[in-house]
Each structure stands twice: as C-alpha cells, then as structure tokens.
Amino acid sequence: MLVITYYWPPSGGAGVQRSLKFVKHLPALGVEPTVITVDPEKGAYPVLDHSLAAEIPAGVRVIRTDTSEPFGSYKKLTGRQQIPYGGFVGENKTSLTQRFFKFVRGNLFIPDARRGWNRHALRAVAELLAQGEQFDAVLTSSPPHSTQLIGLELKRRYGLRWLADLRDPWTDIYYHHELNQTPLARRLDARYERQVLENADIVLTTSTDTRRLFLEKSKALRPENFHVLPNGYDEADFQAPSAPPTDALLITHTGTISETYHVELWLSALAECRRRHPAVPLRLRFVGKVSEEVRRQVEANGLLDCTELVPFVPHDESVGYLRRATVLLMAIPDVPHNLGILPGKVFEYLAANKPVICIGPAGSDADRLLRECGAGQAFPYGAYEAMLEHxxxxxxxxxxxxxxxxxxxxxxxxxxxALTEQLVALVRGSDGAMG
Structure with missing residues (x-):
C-alpha cells in the first residue's frame, strides 16, 4: 500500500499524527506500507518534532523526494523564518508584502502553495511501478489538499484503488475566505475538490459533519463511498500511570489556542470560581502556542499568578502533561462549519481518563463524542453561568x-x-469504517 503524505517526521504538530499512526500499525495487520513524502531538508514544516521518528516501524520504506515550493522566497522577502500555517493565512496582513503573498497564495497556488511537491511525488511513484512494484491501494492524506491531486493523477494513469483521506474541509475550511480568491480561482479550487471527491474510490473524513459538507459538493457523489474514520489515540502513549497533582486543581490545555476559540467568558468564570473558593488552589496550564490576545485575557481576569505557559513540546511530552492534569480544557474555534471540528487531541484527552471541559457549540461532533464517552460536554461560548456552575x-x-x-x-x-483495522478493511474492499 502506498501512503502519500506531505507531513511526516521530523514534521511535528497534529497533521503528522494520523498518517504516522496508520503506518505504525499497518504491518502488524498484514499490510506493507510504502511512504512517499517530502525531503525534510527541502520541505516546509511549521513545527518540528524529532521524537516522532521513533514510531516509524523499522521495516517501513520511506521515500523522500525533492519539492518546488515558494516558501524560500517568502522567507527572504519577509525576513521570517517560521512557515505560516494554512499557507499565508492567519497572520497579521498589514504590510504590502504580506498582502501580496496572501493574494498570490489564494490565486496562483491552487489549491495550496505545496502543490510544487506533486510532480516529484508522482515521479517517485512512476519509478516504483516501472521497477515492477505492485500496490493494492494508495492513500493520500491532506491537508495540504494539493496532495489529493496526486491521487487523482495516479487513478487516471494507473487505475490504482485510491483512498482520499481528508483530515479537514477543503473549500469550506474556516480561513478560506481570507485567501481573497478571484471568481476564476474559486471555481478552479472548487473544481479540483469536486474531481477528487467524484473519482476517489473511498473518501475518508474525520467527522460526521465534514462528511456532510463534502457530500453536498456534487450530485454525482455516492454516500456509500464516504466514511467517517476519526482520529484516535495510541494505547502505547498511555502506558504510564496517571499522576494528577494532590496540592492543586490543575486545568490543562494542550495545542494552539487563539482569540477565535473565545475562551474569555470561561476565563472570567474561572476567576470568579477562584474568588469564591480561595482555599482551593486552582491552577491553569497552557501547553503549546497561545496567542497574545488570550494571554491578555488571562491577565485581564487576574489569572497570571496561577497560569503557566509552556511553549510547544514534543508529542510524548505533551501526553505527559495530560497525565499530570486534574482536568483537561479544549475549545472549538468560533468559525463557520465548526460543528464538524473534531480535534485529534480530544481522543488523547479521552485516553487520559480526565474530565474534559469543552468550550464550543452544543450539538457539535465534539460535544456528542464527549457525552457518549461520559467525559464531559461542550459549553457554548456565552454560557457563563453554566461554565461557573460546572x-x-x-x-x-x-x-x-x-x-x-x-x-x-x-x-x-x-x-x-482499531481505526487502522477499519482502514485495512476498506483497503481490502470491505466496509469496516464508522459512519
């Protein structure tokens, strides 16, 4: 089986976890994966996590290719060393240079700025097939959604069984409007999305609502080809015992959090709870990227003295912070189509067996999952009294x-x-996925 993914160790962050964990468990289930990815010396990763390399099974072949991307020019012209998330969106676009790159990203690099990797990946596959290699299926993982165009071309050239694994929405992603696409660019982007959805043998999504969004894209789509295969947790990551503190009620959030997550009222509720119960040592810990606005909200609520800010850490350390918490905090960004946002970390939160506080829309996929597992519930952004009571x-x-x-x-x-077992069932042509 071919697994084609841009994000692969030493890339860090949430995007790499899904493909890595599939590949980790495939050999034991009788499937021999070959990974096609980008050379880390040539690719562009927002974050690095070298510890993840230890999870690649020793016998797995990983082919790393060259790429042709605009990020080198971006660094030179902007003076920035960090690659932007989402392909130049989500930044403060105040300078002429930033506005220029935003326009270029949305209108010249469709569907995204990593499309320059595609021809190198296609060449690597062609060389394998020319050598007589045979593959039962190919799985393409995105974002970047340009990776799905590799699968589309492989399907056209060789008729390989193709599983398009889309971790996020495409043209419905919350930041898509920031790209300022021209009508022509929007039509082209939507056409690529539709072609992928119509031609893949199997389309995998991570949530029920994302599956719904994709099924609305074309009347030619067959619902039976669309399967919900959510993210999950690796049991091996949770072998160490839980160790919550005995001297404080410690609430921990891991991952990125910004003002779009709207935790300001929850922070106010936490401050009020602290005032009402001074004898209980409440503590708050953020592990990962925290926006300046959220830091300001923490300060405005008088919580700086009980809040710890930990920068990005490798995945194994992040799991350790889950084990050492009393309660876990997560939030869903207040953006369009957020009912289907189901962060990969929620499954690791569940594996930690801690109460989970979720700030986000009631009735969302995340809310249903937490209630189903008895771990907690979602509190709408404005539900101050309910947050305080909880x-x-x-x-x-x-x-x-x-x-x-x-x-x-x-x-x-x-x-x-268990999720990889469902993937294997789909690779072999039987219906094993949830949803």
Missing part, C-alpha cells in the same frame, strides 16, 4: 478527592490500532 462542581468534587480521574471511558474503538 467549575464549582469540580471544586466540590476536588475537596472530597483531589484525583478526579474518571473510570475507564468507552473509547476503546478510537484506539489507533
């Missing part, structure tokens, strides 16, 4: 027993191995 309930429980760990939750079907 925090006070946690304080009351903590007074009785500072270990708030939950019984083993009903999350076994979200283990990476």
């Amino acid at each position: 925090l006070e309930g946690l304080v009351a429980q903590w007074r009785i027993n500072p270990n708030l760990d939950l019984p083993t939750l009903g999350h076994a079907r979200y283990s990476r191995r």
Whole structure:
C-alpha cells in the first residue's frame, strides 16, 4: 500500500499524527506500507518534532523526494523564518508584502502553495511501478489538499484503488475566505475538490459533519463511498500511570489556542470560581502556542499568578502533561462549519481518563463524542453561568478527592490500532469504517 503524505517526521504538530499512526500499525495487520513524502531538508514544516521518528516501524520504506515550493522566497522577502500555517493565512496582513503573498497564495497556488511537491511525488511513484512494484491501494492524506491531486493523477494513469483521506474541509475550511480568491480561482479550487471527491474510490473524513459538507459538493457523489474514520489515540502513549497533582486543581490545555476559540467568558468564570473558593488552589496550564490576545485575557481576569505557559513540546511530552492534569480544557474555534471540528487531541484527552471541559457549540461532533464517552460536554461560548456552575462542581468534587480521574471511558474503538483495522478493511474492499 502506498501512503502519500506531505507531513511526516521530523514534521511535528497534529497533521503528522494520523498518517504516522496508520503506518505504525499497518504491518502488524498484514499490510506493507510504502511512504512517499517530502525531503525534510527541502520541505516546509511549521513545527518540528524529532521524537516522532521513533514510531516509524523499522521495516517501513520511506521515500523522500525533492519539492518546488515558494516558501524560500517568502522567507527572504519577509525576513521570517517560521512557515505560516494554512499557507499565508492567519497572520497579521498589514504590510504590502504580506498582502501580496496572501493574494498570490489564494490565486496562483491552487489549491495550496505545496502543490510544487506533486510532480516529484508522482515521479517517485512512476519509478516504483516501472521497477515492477505492485500496490493494492494508495492513500493520500491532506491537508495540504494539493496532495489529493496526486491521487487523482495516479487513478487516471494507473487505475490504482485510491483512498482520499481528508483530515479537514477543503473549500469550506474556516480561513478560506481570507485567501481573497478571484471568481476564476474559486471555481478552479472548487473544481479540483469536486474531481477528487467524484473519482476517489473511498473518501475518508474525520467527522460526521465534514462528511456532510463534502457530500453536498456534487450530485454525482455516492454516500456509500464516504466514511467517517476519526482520529484516535495510541494505547502505547498511555502506558504510564496517571499522576494528577494532590496540592492543586490543575486545568490543562494542550495545542494552539487563539482569540477565535473565545475562551474569555470561561476565563472570567474561572476567576470568579477562584474568588469564591480561595482555599482551593486552582491552577491553569497552557501547553503549546497561545496567542497574545488570550494571554491578555488571562491577565485581564487576574489569572497570571496561577497560569503557566509552556511553549510547544514534543508529542510524548505533551501526553505527559495530560497525565499530570486534574482536568483537561479544549475549545472549538468560533468559525463557520465548526460543528464538524473534531480535534485529534480530544481522543488523547479521552485516553487520559480526565474530565474534559469543552468550550464550543452544543450539538457539535465534539460535544456528542464527549457525552457518549461520559467525559464531559461542550459549553457554548456565552454560557457563563453554566461554565461557573460546572467549575464549582469540580471544586466540590476536588475537596472530597483531589484525583478526579474518571473510570475507564468507552473509547476503546478510537484506539489507533482499531481505526487502522477499519482502514485495512476498506483497503481490502470491505466496509469496516464508522459512519
């Protein structure tokens, strides 16, 4: 089986986890994967995590190729060393240079700025096939959604069974409007998306609502070809025992958080709970990228003295912070189509067996998952009273027993191995996925 993915160790962050964990478990399930990815010396990764390389099975062949991307010019012209997320979006576009790159990204690099990798990846596959190699299927993982065009071309040239694994929406992604695409560029982007969805043998999504969004793109689509295969957790990451603190009620958030996540009222509720219960040592910890606006909100609520800000850490360390928390905090960004946003970390939160506080829309896929597993619920962005009541309930429980760990939750079907078993069933042509 060919696995084609741009993000691969030493790339870090959430994007690399899904393909890596599939590949980790495929050999034990009788599938021999060959990975096609970019040479890390030539590619562009927002973050690095060298610890993930240890999870690649020793016998797995990884072919790293050259690429042709605009990020070198971007660094030279802007003086920035960090690659922007989402291909030049989500930044403060104040300078003429930034506005220029934003326009170029949206209108000349369609569907995204990493499309320059495609011809190199296609050449690598062609060389393998010319040598007599045979593959039962090819899986293309995105974003970057330009990777799906590799699968489209392989399907056209060789008729390979193709699984298009789309971790996020495409033209419905929340930042898509920031690209300032011309009508022509929008039509081309939508056409690429439609061609991928119509030609893939199997389309995998990570949430029910994202599946719904894709099925609305064309009347020619067959719902039975679209499967929800969510992200998950790796049991091997959670072998160490839980170790919540005994001297504080510690609430931990891991990953990126910005003002679009709208946690300001929750922070106000936490501050009020702290005022009402001064004898209970409430602590807050953010592990990962925290925007300046969220830092300002922490300060405005008088929480700086009880808040710890930890910068990005390797994945194994991030899991350690989950084990050492009392309660876990997550938030869904307040953006269009957020009912289907189901962060990969929510499954690791479940595996940690901690109570989970989710700030986001009620009735979302994340809300349903937390309720289904008995781990918590989502609190809408404006539900101050409900947030405060919930925090006070946690304080009351903590007074009785500072270990708030939950019984083993009903999350076994979200283990990476169980999800890879479903992937294998689809590769072999049987219907094994959820949704």
